[in-house]
Amino acid sequence: xxxxxxxxxxxxxxxxxxxxxxxxxxxxxxxxxxxxxxxxxxxxxxxxxxxxxxxxxxxxxxxxxxxxxxxxxxxxxxxxxxxxxxxxxxxxxxxxxxxxxxxxxxxxxxxxxxxxxxxxxxxxxxxxxxxxxxxxxxxxxxxxxxxxxxxxxxxxxxxxxxxxxxxxxxxxxxxxxxxxxxxxxxxxxxxxxxxxxxxxxxxxxxxxxxxxxxxxxxxxxxxxxxxxxxxxxxxxxxxxxxxxxxxxxxxxxxxxxxxxxxxxxxxxxxxxxxxxxxxxxxxxxxxxxxxxxxxxxxxxxxxxxxxxxxxxxxxxxxxxxxxxxxxxxxxxxxxxxxxxxxxxxxxxxxxxxxxxxxxxxx
Amino acid sequence: xxxxxxxxxxxxxxxxxxxxxxxxxxxxxxxxxxxxxxxxxxxxxxxxxxxxxxxxxxxxxxxxxxxxxxxxxxxxxxxxxxxxxxxxxxxxxxxxxxxxxxxxxxxxxxxxxxxxxxxxxxxxxxxxxxxxxxxxxxxxxxxxxxxxxxxxxxxxxxxxxxxxxxxxxxxxxxxxxxxxxxxxxxxxxxxxxxxxxxxxxxxxxxxxxxxxxxxxxxxxxxxxxxxxxxxxxxxxxxxxxxxxxxxxxxxxxxxxxxxxxxxxxxxxxxxxxxxxxxxxxxxxxxxxxxxxxxxxxxxxxxxxxxxxxxxxxxxxxxxxxxxxxxxxxxxxxxxxxxxxxxxxxxxxxxxxxxxxxxxxxx
Numbered sequence: 001x002x003x004x005x006x007x008x009x010x011x012x013x014x015x016x017x018x019x020x021x022x023x024x025x026x027x028x029x030x031x032x033x034x035x036x037x038x039x040x041x042x043x044x045x046x047x048x049x050x051x052x053x054x055x056x057x058x059x060x061x062x063x064x065x066x067x068x069x070x071x072x073x074x075x076x077x078x079x080x081x082x083x084x085x086x087x088x089x090x091x092x093x094x095x096x097x098x099x100x101x102x103x104x105x106x107x108x109x110x111x112x113x114x115x116x117x118x119x120x121x122x123x124x125x126x127x128x129x130x131x132x133x134x135x136x137x138x139x140x141x142x143x144x145x146x147x148x149x150x151x152x153x154x155x156x157x158x159x160x161x162x163x164x165x166x167x168x169x170x171x172x173x174x175x176x177x178x179x180x181x182x183x184x185x186x187x188x189x190x191x192x193x194x195x196x197x198x199x200x201x202x203x204x205x206x207x208x209x210x211x212x213x214x215x216x217x218x219x220x221x222x223x224x225x226x227x228x229x230x231x232x233x234x235x236x237x238x239x240x241x242x243x244x245x246x247x248x249x250x251x252x253x254x255x256x257x258x259x260x261x262x263x264x265x266x267x268x269x270x271x272x273x274x275x276x277x278x279x280x281x282x283x284x285x286x287x288x289x290x291x292x293x294x295x296x297x298x299x300x301x302x303x304x305x306x307x308x309x310x311x312x313x314x315x316x317x318x319x320x321x322x323x324x325x326x327x328x329x330x331x332x333x334x335x336x337x338x339x340x341x342x343x344x345x346x347x348x349x350x351x352x353x354x355x356x357x358x359x360x361x362x
Numbered sequence: 363x364x365x366x367x368x369x370x371x372x373x374x375x376x377x378x379x380x381x382x383x384x385x386x387x388x389x390x391x392x393x394x395x396x397x398x399x400x401x402x403x404x405x406x407x408x409x410x411x412x413x414x415x416x417x418x419x420x421x422x423x424x425x426x427x428x429x430x431x432x433x434x435x436x437x438x439x440x441x442x443x444x445x446x447x448x449x450x451x452x453x454x455x456x457x458x459x460x461x462x463x464x465x466x467x468x469x470x471x472x473x474x475x476x477x478x479x480x481x482x483x484x485x486x487x488x489x490x491x492x493x494x495x496x497x498x499x500x501x502x503x504x505x506x507x508x509x510x511x512x513x514x515x516x517x518x519x520x521x522x523x524x525x526x527x528x529x530x531x532x533x534x535x536x537x538x539x540x541x542x543x544x545x546x547x548x549x550x551x552x553x554x555x556x557x558x559x560x561x562x563x564x565x566x567x568x569x570x571x572x573x574x575x576x577x578x579x580x581x582x583x584x585x586x587x588x589x590x591x592x593x594x595x596x597x598x599x600x601x602x603x604x605x606x607x608x609x610x611x612x613x614x615x616x617x618x619x620x621x622x623x624x625x626x627x628x629x630x631x632x633x634x635x636x637x638x639x640x641x642x643x644x645x646x647x648x649x650x651x652x653x654x655x656x657x658x659x660x661x662x663x664x665x666x667x668x669x670x671x672x673x674x675x676x677x678x679x680x681x682x683x684x685x686x687x688x689x690x691x692x693x694x695x696x697x698x699x700x701x702x703x704x705x706x707x708x709x710x711x712x713x714x715x716x717x718x719x720x721x722x723x724x
Contacts, residue, residue, distance in 0.1 A: 061651035062564040106471035173542030180535030202424040289423035
């Protein structure tokens with residue numbers, strides 16, 4: 001069995017343990033964030049074969065130098081179809097091969113089963129690597145902390161420059177540009193800048209509409225060396241109305257209530273329930289149309305889930321978002337979101353930006 | 363059967379024809395670019411159910427307003443798992459349901475088959491929508507032309523400002539920022555800025571390395587309203603060496619030779635062969651490690667493929683890249699790439715930027 005010599009080898013070692021519990025003697029990992037986690041490879045095409053005796057990354061000639069530079073395992077460059085190279089390798093080499101049934105296409109699954117031959121079995125695995133990824137090591141939490149700090153810095157440098165005549169699109173471009181200049185690979189997801197009634201679209205794409213006077217919802221995150229962060233803040237151009245302030249304060253209280261629940265050992269749904277309880281008291285529960293949060297790491301959405309039906313239990317080292325929101329169609333939307341690290345005693349907020357409504361001149 | 367009232371309805375009509383040829387009475391489409399093509403929906407979670415009698419987009423509450431705004435078909439908002447809503451809908455409703463075997467996970471496939479029940483059959487379809495997408499309508503070609511023009515404009519505005527002390531990362535950030543400010547949703551893919559020997563990594567990720575003196579490879583594309591473009595140009599900071607110029611001229615001649623082959627009716631592999639022939643004569647064939655091009659549209663890589671083993675035949679209305687390159691590990695890399703529209707008589711170059719080596723002061 002490979003000796004864990006560094007973080008990635010240690011992760012592969014953990015995966016091999018999980019595989020032996022499933023009585024599998026090898027695994028194929030094709031979901032790219034999982035491949036990156038286990039090998040360091042950052043390219044857009046890579047499949048990892050892992051067995052107690054070997055770890056081989058299969059990729060194509062475009063990534064020849066890069067894969068050798070990035071990976072701490074063997075690299076096999078395949079001309080033509082990468083899967084073809086993988087199939088040739090696994091045929092006759094394993095008896096029970098685990099594959100990510102939720103990540104690999106039905107077509108690839110069928111062909112892998114065929115090429116394995118009758119003597120070998122393909123076993124549907126799900127979430128094995130994702131489960132390892134849920135709890136972050138100190139180094140991983142540091143990487144996300146750096147990502148969140150960069151996101152916060154870009155927000156603070158940019159938000160005060162927002163003006164009513166600026167379009168949502170241009171504001172988003174400025175935020176992304178700041179993140180890049182501060183050292184991010186890019187945004188963690190398509191940055192949301194939604195002004196006025198458009199903030200009632202929880203995943204609005206920035207458009208040509210001017211920000212105008214009124215509220216602006218900014219939901220942004222950074223991708224720093226593959227590690228994501230996620231934060232939402234509300235800005236207001238010109239003085240806010242009483243109605244808006246009522247909405248804002250309700251969401252803010254809901255977010256604080258949810259944050260107060262976060263701690264190792266707490267069922268994730270209790271965090272969701274805390275936010276919902278505050279909004280219900282304000283008659284706003286029906287306008288909170290998504291769950292309270294999600295895990296963040298090498299992907300912007302990963303385990304655990306912080307929703308009403310979640311069975312997840314928070315553990316120290318998990319990194320999650322806490323992001324209640326209310327959306328009044330045609331009128332306004334408010335969301336406030338932090339990325340936080342779950343600790344034994346509570347939540348460390350990784351997105352260090354004040355949550356008072358930022359009111360700017362209009 | 364739905365009457366084609368506009369482009370999207372017309373596309374769904376074409377898909378229904380293809381389905382009836384497969385003796386299917388309905389289809390589920392889950393690959394997001396296909397969903398966007400058929401409905402207009404731009405969100406990150408949407409599944410289309412299509413039958414002669416109905417077209418329904420399933421999505422989650424986050425996209426309630428947006429989906430109704432964007433789609434010309436029925437919209438069904440599902441709380442909880444979107445697939446759960448789809449499964450409830452299809453159960454008992456179809457006899458032979460087509461699903462994208464190459465796009466849908468094995469897990470979803472298995473569960474869909476189970477929920478359909480014994481009386482109904484799930485049929486593996488592959489590339490039905492992608493096939494429709496290969497040949498672009500006049501409007502679609504116009505959309506890609508606009509995307510390519512914006513990409514070219516951003517390149518021209520930015521390239522002359524490159525300086526040796528700038529990092530690859532910052533140069534990429536400038537290019538992306540220009541594209542955004544000119545109206546792009548974002549880059550079509552992670553912009554490549556690779557200086558010196560790093561240009562020998564065909565898919566180099568921009569790093570902290572300074573550009574320094576020497577060649578810089580810039581591979582960039584825009585995403586304008588979902589339509590992609592793709593272009594590679596070489597810039598040189600300071601006077602180029604003879605060795606580099608020889609390499610550059612060889613690739614340029616290879617690209618021109620490949621472009622000269624592009625025309626409706628020509629097998630795609632002939633375009634690839636033309637580029638390879640030129641490089642072979644220069645003793646560089648072994649350093650051209652990828653295929654000559656690929657289709658471009660709602661995805662940056664789509665059908666057809668322009669490689670040595672491709673069975674595709676070019677048709678008028680296809681939009682493809684022509685991008686030979688040579689990569690000398692540890693030394694240098696050169697690639698030149700245009701996005702072109704295939705016509706009856708040749709290739710219309712959509713990326714209107716001169717291909718002379720752009721030499722800048724160092």
